[in-house]
Each structure stands twice: as structure tokens, then as C-alpha cells.
Amino acid sequence: MKCSRSAGLLVLAASFNISLAFYLPGAAPHNFKQGDPVPLFVNALTPMLTGSSTAKLKSLINYDYYNPRFHFCEPTPGGPVKQPESLGSILFGDRIFNSPYDIKMLEHNSSCQTLCLQSNVSAEDAKFINDRIRDDYALNWLIDGLPAAELKIDSRGDYFYDLGFNLGNDEGPFKDTTPALNNHYDIVLQYHSPTPGNYRVVGVLVWPSSIGGSQQDTPTCDTDNSHPLVLSEQQTNSIRYTYRVTWNESDTPWATRWDSYLKVLDPRIHWFSLINSSFIVIFLCVMVSMILIRSVSRDISRYNAIDLSEDVQEDWGWKLVHAEVFRTPSYPMILSVMSGNGAQLCAMLAVTMVFALLGFLSPSNRGSLATVMMVFWSLFGCIGGYISSRVYASLGGTERRKNVFMTATILPTVIFTIVFLLNLFLLGAGSSGAVPFGTMLLIVLMWFGLNGPLCAIGAYIGSKQGSVAHPVRVHQIPRQIPPGPRYLQPWAAALLSGILPFGAAFVELYFVLSSLFASRAYYAFGFLALTACIVGLTTATVTILFTYFILCAEEYRWHWRAFLTGGGSAFWLLAYGLFFWASRLSLHSLSSAILYLGYLLLLVLLHFLITGTIGFLASYWAVRRLYSSIRID
Incomplete structure (x- = not known):
């Protein structure tokens, strides 16, 4: 875990109500x-x-x-x-x-x-x-x-x-x-x-x-x-x-007939969470507008008003690092691969949510939600390859074949390794939840037989379009970075920035975890879709804000910081998962404890990739817009 405002809320609320009563299209009664x-x-x-x-x-x-x-x-x-x-x-x-x-x-x-x-x-x-x-x-x-x-x-x-x-x-x-x-x-x-x-x-x-x-x-x-x-x-x-x-x-x-099964228990809690999250987003948008529109516009006007005939032109704030801001970051290959995989997951979640809102993923068709997510993840390999190749080219990378290979294989390999190890514990406990070998083989074929070629096609299209044009040139000699404030240090900024996106979703997160681990039916996809939109918007806004702060502090290494800042809510998700264990779980066996920690870490990893990608791409767009608005001499 994810507008004309009133009109948008009415449409999504109507979609939520339809999803509760709508049966799987094409299914015939017996x-x-x-x-x-x-x-x-x-x-x-x-x-x-x-x-x-x-x-x-x-x-x-x-x-x-x-x-x-x-x-x-x-x-x-x-x-x-x-x-x-x-x-x-x-x-x-x-x-x-x-x-x-x-x-x-x-x-x-x-x-x-x-x-x-x-x-x-x-x-x-x-x-x-x-x-x-x-x-x-x-x-x-x-x-x-x-x-x-x-x-x-x-x-x-x-x-x-x-x-x-x-x-x-x-x-x-x-x-x-x-x-x-x-x-x-x-x-x-x-x-x-x-x-x-x-x-x-x-x-x-x-x-x-x-x-x-x-x-x-x-x-x-x-x-x-x-x-x-x-x-x-x-x-x-x-x-x-x-x-x-x-x-x-x-x-x-x-x-x-499913209405009695899919009853939303105490919807007032969901509405309270949704309204609370909406106020958070409104507050953030207002705050960012005041900072970025007023402060940045004033700075831009100030810079552009300087007489070019003057011999001395003084730079200050974020303009001091204009010749460094698009310098290639450390490990551009890994950053681009993570961005591509995160974009692929975002696309998969967005389309799956639309299908769920329209009622196509009714629980009457058992396992349809997980099946659709797996299929769309494989089909959207083209999106992952496209984003990864363009980001990698924009960051100055040259090993494009290696980039395609790593984008197509690293995340599926990591997930398969974790699931395979957890499957061994299920087999040792004699659980029916252990995935059969044939099913695991089918998943491997989907990931590497379908996702791989589609990722290569997306990367080919991305390489044809080339890198994103930067509005300023990069100096050959890197600029010295002065010490910054403690709250802008990478881990401190990640934890601080993650509070607001997590706060927008933590109520809905309880119901999602209960559904995943406690066999509770969850079908409040209307609330979940609105919460996911709010979390995405909050993540993008907060990351842009922190990126602006670090640029003002003359810290031009913003690429990894933006990804880490965007994914900061994943650390709070991990903390909440441990709190959920302490408050709602009493696991007696080692196998159950390892299973819970394994699946929780998998959720945290996927959440970090999604929110980190949102934060990084939003910051990339904001930085380009910022530096394309001033004259660089």
C-alpha cells in the first residue's frame, strides 16, 4: 500500500458502490x-x-x-x-x-x-x-x-x-x-x-x-x-x-448475493481516514505552492533581471549548483533499473485498481486479483524497459544491453528467491500453502519468457527516443559541497518525508494487512484507490519539497536522495508491520514468524520501489522545470 475535487470524489464513490454489488462480468448463474x-x-x-x-x-x-x-x-x-x-x-x-x-x-x-x-x-x-x-x-x-x-x-x-x-x-x-x-x-x-x-x-x-x-x-x-x-x-x-x-x-x-460477504465493517473509519488524508494533501499542496511558486518565482525574476552587461553576477541558493545538478550520480545503472521496475509496478497497480473498481475482480472468481496482478506485471515489462532505458541514457549511461538485462531479471530474481525460501518453510511445516513446483515453473516462464522480451522492446523504443534534454550544462570539475543541516541528511530526510504519506494510508493499511495475513475478506477498493492516489500525490509533493531544500543547501546529489526520500514511507510501513505483529499476532512457531517477516519485507521492498520511483521522477520533472526557467550565462 496507492481534480475538480467534488466531481472526482463523486465518480470514485459511485465506482466504489458499484464494485460492491457488481458481479464478475461473463459469469453465468447456475x-x-x-x-x-x-x-x-x-x-x-x-x-x-x-x-x-x-x-x-x-x-x-x-x-x-x-x-x-x-x-x-x-x-x-x-x-x-x-x-x-x-x-x-x-x-x-x-x-x-x-x-x-x-x-x-x-x-x-x-x-x-x-x-x-x-x-x-x-x-x-x-x-x-x-x-x-x-x-x-x-x-x-x-x-x-x-x-x-x-x-x-x-x-x-x-x-x-x-x-x-x-x-x-x-x-x-x-x-x-x-x-x-x-x-x-x-x-x-x-x-x-x-x-x-x-x-x-x-x-x-x-x-x-x-x-x-x-x-x-x-x-x-x-x-x-x-x-x-x-x-x-x-x-x-x-x-x-x-x-x-x-x-x-x-x-x-x-x-x-455477495453483498453480505463483502460488507465493509464500519465504513466511518474508512471515510475518516480518507478525509484526514485529503486534508493532508491539501495542506501539502498549499505549502508547496507557497514555497515553490512564491519563492522560486521571486528567485527566477531576480536572476533574470540581472543586467548581463555587469561584470559581476552573484549567484546564490539553488542557482549556485546549476552546473552540477545534472551531473551523473553514483551507480546510475542501479538507479535506472529501480526506476524502471518501480514504474512497471505503478502501472500494474493502476490498471489492477481500475479493474477492481469496475467489478471485474469479484472474489467469486477465486484468485482473480493475484492472477491479474501477475499477468499485468509481466505485460508491463515494456513500460519498465522504456523508463529504465531513458533514465539510464539521461544519467549518462552507455551499457544499454546490461541495463535491459538487469531491468528484466533483477527484481523477479529477488522476489523468486524470497518466495522460494519461504516456500521451503511452508513445506517443512506441512502447509497446503506451499506453492507446487509446476506453478513456480509457470511463474518463472511468465517473468523471464514474457516480461524479458517485452522489457527489451520497451528499452529499444526508449533508446530510439534518447536521453532527456537538460537545460544546463555540467562543468567538468565537481563543485565542493558544504555541510548541510542534519534534517536534510539522507536517512533523516527519508524518515521525515515518509511520515505524511504513511499518515495518509495507515488506517487503510490495517485492513489490508488483516486481509493478507488473517484471511479477512477485503473489497473496499473504492477507499483503497482514493488512498493510493492520495499517497502518490503526497509522495511526489513531499519529495519535490525536500529536493528544493537540498538544492538550496548547495547539495547537488539529489538523484538518490529523491528516490530515498520518496520511498521513506516504506520504513514506516516496516515499523507498522512490526507493530501489527505485536498487537494482532501471537505466532507460536518459528515457521509462522519467518513467513510473516518474509512477506512483510517483500511488501516493504515493493512499496519502496513504487514510492521511490514516484518521488524520483517527480523531482526530475521539477528540477528540469526549475532550471529551464532561468538564464544561465
Whole structure:
């Protein structure tokens, strides 16, 4: 994490409202007849945040539903059959299989149905299950593309669907003791009839319960007058899984069936964050206008009013470094590569956000968001190559082939290395979230087989256009740089400049991190798009301001400083990520801790590249405009 003002806000707000109700274009509803089988698919078990404000996420490891240590009932004959998934779905840990549940449209199984009896659950497996219950793991089912959910009430008293339902219960009398396993499920399916004889699934609710006692007797599914099922960690256990199905008619049409799932909890927080961020941007724009328009315009008029016939012409302030300001910086290759990769990521995020606002990335199409981001990142390699080649040429670079190669390979290689190492920890923990080898090979082919050639094409176009023309010449002998104030030192300036962009986004950042790490549904793309625009504008404005300050301090090495200043909010993102860990996570395993730190560092790296590129390119534009407005003798 990202105008006529009132008109722009109205358009984006309308886009946000449309995105909540708009279904994935091209997707067709599935009409069932009475008695038609309604398949229930199972997904991976994921750790979840409970409703308590003090609850903490205890793990980041997902598990296959049919992991043999859980002893869930498997379909017969043939066993579980894996369902096809998209690239993004696989990357986010979805592992979908069929199930043995027998559900038919409008057939009420009000009687107790036995799914299976597992009579050989060892003590070791019982401990494994109990540990997952203590870690608040949730089961994830899918019926007609809708996830199973629990019905909950938000702070305003409105009902919403919370994705997934608990594997077991360790609250109340079971807290700090052996928890209870939920082995009975009351499944309530909501349907809508658009035409007589045709029925569509519009809601899936599950109430899990724990029924103990003898697992060999005839089941009654009496959840009110039974003791919970507590698995012994000293002996072999038996588990009988039962369920009941109830059909309820609903007025909710198929096109808006996701509204209850995608409810924005307390939108006042989002609006407060957005209004607060808007005031920050307005304040910055006013401040920069006062400094740059008044001060710079006065300086320019002052310089241009000097009589050229005078023998002595005194320079001061930023004009003193006019012969140094476009001197080639240190490591121009690395700077241009980072700028190209940052521009590529910016383009990918912008287009993805537009698709999300228009409703094309509905969560009904699982993994579509991640898939679109991966595809557009590869396709926009031409933008990365173009920006990198032009920046490199403008900085005086001559090794253009090396520049193309590094632009196309360095960032994908770094990301692949980090993901590969994290994948080893997932494999070691037995997690279903481990990316299969075939999927990783496909990603490598996309990055290097598609992104590479497109990057070369973009670089070729950029090299044909050549370098950006500079308004002043560079002296052969570098000018001595006087000591500057401490607040303009590189790291101090980066931290100071990063406060405002981070302050504009930190509220929305909480919801994004909760979605990424706590399996929370996030679909407030309207708020996210506005926040991203504000962060981008704030980053550009602050970086231009600090660049002007360092030029006034006769520090002409502004290139790297502009990139570092623009990316300063990434350091605050890292600090906030560690705070989020301390306040909302309670990770017990080393694998979960390493996974969180690894993914957080990956987010910080990408954020630094995006905001650093925005700051650098904005400063480059401002410096050229500044020095092209005065006469240089």
C-alpha cells in the first residue's frame, strides 16, 4: 500500500458502490432444479481472527482439508478429487477438493445424517487437532462458488457473513484446557427462485457444534443436551461426523448475493481516514505552492533581471549548483533499473485498481486479483524497459544491453528467491500453502519468457527516443559541497518525508494487512484507490519539497536522495508491520514468524520501489522545470 475535487470524489464513490454489488462480468448463474445435487467443496483450513478486539492471530500455516492427521471424512469411491484452480488461487493457498456431503436442492435433511465414523484417531493426531483448535483454525467450504460463513453482528447491529467457521471451541470452560472438536454441522442454505422451477444458491451458513458421549450409538444431533467432544491426548479416540441441511427462501437476487460477504465493517473509519488524508494533501499542496511558486518565482525574476552587461553576477541558493545538478550520480545503472521496475509496478497497480473498481475482480472468481496482478506485471515489462532505458541514457549511461538485462531479471530474481525460501518453510511445516513446483515453473516462464522480451522492446523504443534534454550544462570539475543541516541528511530526510504519506494510508493499511495475513475478506477498493492516489500525490509533493531544500543547501546529489526520500514511507510501513505483529499476532512457531517477516519485507521492498520511483521522477520533472526557467550565462 496507492481534480475538480467534488466531481472526482463523486465518480470514485459511485465506482466504489458499484464494485460492491457488481458481479464478475461473463459469469453465468447456475440454475438448479428441485432434487438436483448441490456439490459441497472443501478448501484448506486457515487460522482466523475471532471477533474479540483482543484476539490475536496465532499462526500463518494453512493445512489441506484432507490432511490425514485431521481424519475428516473422505468421499467414496475414489477418494478426494482436486478441483482446477487459477494461478492466483494457488498462490494464496487455496486447495479445493470434493466432499462426501449429500445435498440436494430443496430436500430438507432435517433428520440427523451421519457422514462417517472415524474410530482410529491416535493420541498424537488428537494432540495435533487440539493444537489447531487452540490456534483458532477455521474450516472453509464452497457451495456454488459461495464460501460457507457464520452469521455475525457488527458494531452497528447489522448482520454480515464472516467467512469460515471454527474447527473447534477453546473458549469458556475449555480455555487453557483440552478444547472441544466440532463434529456436527447445521448447514442452512438460502435460495432464490428467479423463475418457477429454477433455483439459485444465494447464501451458505454453517453452525458447528460439538457432540460428545459415545460415538458408536445412534446419532441424534441433539446439540442442546449433549456434552462436547473432547479428544484425549493419551489414547485412541473415535469421532462421528454428522450434519443437517435446511433450505430457506431468500429475497436476495443472485447478482447481489455477495453483498453480505463483502460488507465493509464500519465504513466511518474508512471515510475518516480518507478525509484526514485529503486534508493532508491539501495542506501539502498549499505549502508547496507557497514555497515553490512564491519563492522560486521571486528567485527566477531576480536572476533574470540581472543586467548581463555587469561584470559581476552573484549567484546564490539553488542557482549556485546549476552546473552540477545534472551531473551523473553514483551507480546510475542501479538507479535506472529501480526506476524502471518501480514504474512497471505503478502501472500494474493502476490498471489492477481500475479493474477492481469496475467489478471485474469479484472474489467469486477465486484468485482473480493475484492472477491479474501477475499477468499485468509481466505485460508491463515494456513500460519498465522504456523508463529504465531513458533514465539510464539521461544519467549518462552507455551499457544499454546490461541495463535491459538487469531491468528484466533483477527484481523477479529477488522476489523468486524470497518466495522460494519461504516456500521451503511452508513445506517443512506441512502447509497446503506451499506453492507446487509446476506453478513456480509457470511463474518463472511468465517473468523471464514474457516480461524479458517485452522489457527489451520497451528499452529499444526508449533508446530510439534518447536521453532527456537538460537545460544546463555540467562543468567538468565537481563543485565542493558544504555541510548541510542534519534534517536534510539522507536517512533523516527519508524518515521525515515518509511520515505524511504513511499518515495518509495507515488506517487503510490495517485492513489490508488483516486481509493478507488473517484471511479477512477485503473489497473496499473504492477507499483503497482514493488512498493510493492520495499517497502518490503526497509522495511526489513531499519529495519535490525536500529536493528544493537540498538544492538550496548547495547539495547537488539529489538523484538518490529523491528516490530515498520518496520511498521513506516504506520504513514506516516496516515499523507498522512490526507493530501489527505485536498487537494482532501471537505466532507460536518459528515457521509462522519467518513467513510473516518474509512477506512483510517483500511488501516493504515493493512499496519502496513504487514510492521511490514516484518521488524520483517527480523531482526530475521539477528540477528540469526549475532550471529551464532561468538564464544561465
